[in-house]
Amino acid sequence: MLKQFFILCSGADNKLLEGCSEGEQTKYIGIGATVFFTAVMAFIASAYALFTVFDSVYPALLFGLVWSLLIFNLDRFIVSTIRKRDKFGSEFLQATPRIILAIIIAIVISKPLEIKIFEKEINTVLLKEKNAMALENKKEVANYFKSDLDKNKAEIASLKADVTTKEQEVNTYYETYIAEAEGTAGTKKLGKGPVFKEKIAKHDLAKRELDSLQKNNLAKIAEKEQQSSLLQADLDKKLTETQPIIDGFDGLMARINALNKLPSIPSLFIMLLFLAIETSPIIAKLLSPKGEYDFKLEDLETALKATLTQDKYQRELLVKTSAAMHDKVYEDIAQDDNLYDLQRKKATELLELQAHNFVEKQKRTL
Known part of the structure; x- marks a missing residue:
C-alpha cells in the first residue's frame, strides 16, 4: 500500500512500472517519498506562518493543507514531466525552468521554519525593538502634550511668584513699622507716633491685598493644577491605548525583519537544506542513467x-x-x-x- 502511494507521488505510470525490476521501482519509490515529505514540510511551514498571522489554529491548518497540496502537485508535475534524453545538456535545459521553480518553492518553505527554529532569538530582537518603540512613543506623546503642560506650569509658577512677591512686600512693611515703633529706624523715636500709624496703615493695606491675592491666585492655581492633572491623565491614556499596538508587534513581517537582523549563516544553511530536499527528485532524474522504465516509456511514445x-x-x-x-x-x-x-x-x-x-x-x- 505504501509502495503504491509513493509510486503515485512520483508521477510514474504504475502499470508500466509494475513490469520493471525491483531496483527501478525502488528508484521511483524514493522519488515519490521525497515529493511527499517535501509537501509535509510545506504544510508545517505554511501552517506556522499563517498561525503567526491569524493567531488561530484552524485557518492556519486549512491554509497549510491547501498550500501543501499545491506544492505536492507542482513537485509531482515537475518530476513526471522530465524525460531522459541522449544528451545531458538537453536534459538540463529541459529541467532548468523546473529547477528555478524548485528554488523558489524551497525559499518559500524554508523561511517560516527558520522563524520557528530561531524563535527565541527573534523574540529577543523583537523585545528590544518593542522597548525602543515604547520609549519613542512615550517621547512623542509627551512632546504632543508638552506645550500645554509647560504653559500650565509657567502660569502656576507666575501666580505663586506674585503671591511670594506680595508676601515679601507685606513683610517689609511689617519690619518697617516695627522698627519705627522701636525707634531703630525711620524717625528713630520710640513709640507709636504719626509716622508709625502711616506705616502700619500701609502694612495693613498690603496685608489685605495679600489676602485677596492669595485667595484669587490659589483658586487659579487649583484650576491650573486640575487642568494639568487632566492633561497628564490624557497623556497616560494615550500611552495606555498605544501600548497594545506595540505589544502586538510580532506578526510575520516583523519576525522576518527580526530574522534578517540575526547572523545569516545559520539561515543560509537551513535554506540550502530545503533547497537540496526540493531539488533532489529533479537532480536524481538528471543524474540517473536511462532505466528500464524510461526505455519502455520511450518505446510507447x-x-x-x-x-x-x-x-x-x-x-x-x-x-x-x-x-x-x-x-x-x-x-x-x-x-x-x-x-x-x-x-x-x-x-x-x-x-x-x-x-x-x-x-x-x-x-x-x-
Whole structure:
C-alpha cells in the first residue's frame, strides 16, 4: 500500500512500472517519498506562518493543507514531466525552468521554519525593538502634550511668584513699622507716633491685598493644577491605548525583519537544506542513467508517434491518389461521350467504395 502511494507521488505510470525490476521501482519509490515529505514540510511551514498571522489554529491548518497540496502537485508535475534524453545538456535545459521553480518553492518553505527554529532569538530582537518603540512613543506623546503642560506650569509658577512677591512686600512693611515703633529706624523715636500709624496703615493695606491675592491666585492655581492633572491623565491614556499596538508587534513581517537582523549563516544553511530536499527528485532524474522504465516509456511514445505519422502519410497519399484517379476518369469521360454513362456509373461505385474504405480505416484508427 505504501509502495503504491509513493509510486503515485512520483508521477510514474504504475502499470508500466509494475513490469520493471525491483531496483527501478525502488528508484521511483524514493522519488515519490521525497515529493511527499517535501509537501509535509510545506504544510508545517505554511501552517506556522499563517498561525503567526491569524493567531488561530484552524485557518492556519486549512491554509497549510491547501498550500501543501499545491506544492505536492507542482513537485509531482515537475518530476513526471522530465524525460531522459541522449544528451545531458538537453536534459538540463529541459529541467532548468523546473529547477528555478524548485528554488523558489524551497525559499518559500524554508523561511517560516527558520522563524520557528530561531524563535527565541527573534523574540529577543523583537523585545528590544518593542522597548525602543515604547520609549519613542512615550517621547512623542509627551512632546504632543508638552506645550500645554509647560504653559500650565509657567502660569502656576507666575501666580505663586506674585503671591511670594506680595508676601515679601507685606513683610517689609511689617519690619518697617516695627522698627519705627522701636525707634531703630525711620524717625528713630520710640513709640507709636504719626509716622508709625502711616506705616502700619500701609502694612495693613498690603496685608489685605495679600489676602485677596492669595485667595484669587490659589483658586487659579487649583484650576491650573486640575487642568494639568487632566492633561497628564490624557497623556497616560494615550500611552495606555498605544501600548497594545506595540505589544502586538510580532506578526510575520516583523519576525522576518527580526530574522534578517540575526547572523545569516545559520539561515543560509537551513535554506540550502530545503533547497537540496526540493531539488533532489529533479537532480536524481538528471543524474540517473536511462532505466528500464524510461526505455519502455520511450518505446510507447515512439510507437504512438510512428503510428500517427504513418496514418497521416496514408491519408495524404489516399487523397492524392483519389484526386489523380478522379482527374484521369473525368478526363477520359470528357474525351469519350459513348462511355460517359458507363464511366459515370463506375466512378460513382468507385467513390462509394473509397468512402466506405476510408470510414472503416478511420474506425480502426480510433
